[in-house]
Amino acid sequence: MIKGSKKMLTIILFVIFLLALTTCVVINLPQFGKLPSGARLERIKRSPQWKEGKFNNELETVTMTGDKNLFQAMWSFVFDKAPDVEPKDSVPVIKTDLHKLEKDEKLIVWFGHSSYLFQLAGKRILVDPVFYAAAPFGFAGKAFKGSEAYHPEDMPDIEITKKMRKRACFAVTTFLL
Structure with missing residues (x-):
């Protein structure tokens, strides 16, 4: 009985170790950006x-809505399927020729979500460029029909690109300093 328990504990610990290792590798992939350093970090510190x-x-920034705790919110996100969370038809898009935009004109072009x-x-500052893929990994999600109108080749010359999730305001604020 004890020998079987030790084996089970070893397997559980090994699985936990593999999950932790996989998490560390995945969050350090280029798709997830990197921490600021050097001159960029010094500029941020002056903000x-x-x-x-x-x-x-x-x-x-409100991170939770309603009266659910973190576990309840995660459970609801994974298991409770809310109606009408995806558009039934293609998302309407007005595609602009970005190469023809005057560079000295002040403007914002929203590509969807946080892009x-x-x-x-x-x-020209490109924030969180997500064009034709809805997630860092193809299996994790797909873009809504119509939301994949822009591709990297549609972009004009870009001076600054910020690949950040939930930090678009941070990217713009640090640039304007």
Whole structure:
């Protein structure tokens, strides 16, 4: 009985180790960006939003909605399928020829979700470029019909690209400093 328990414990610990190792490898893939360093980090530290060793949003970011705790929210996300969360038809898109945009014009082009092209101060800033794939891995999700209108070759010359999730405002704020 004890020998079987030791074997089971060894298997469980090995599986936990493999999951931790896989997580470390995956979160360090280029698709997930990287931490700032060098001159970029120094510029960020001069931001008025840099306090106590981290970047603080000017407005509070609500991470949970409703009265669910983290476990309840995760359970609901995985197992409760809400109706009408995906469009029934193609997402309407007005595709602009980005190569013909005047560079000195101030504008924002929204590509969907958190992907934007900003033109400010004669610079083009591409934030969180997600064009024809909805997730870092093909098996993790697919884009809605119609939302895959833009591809990398549609982009004009870009001075700054920020691959950040949930930090688009951070990217723009640090650029404007």
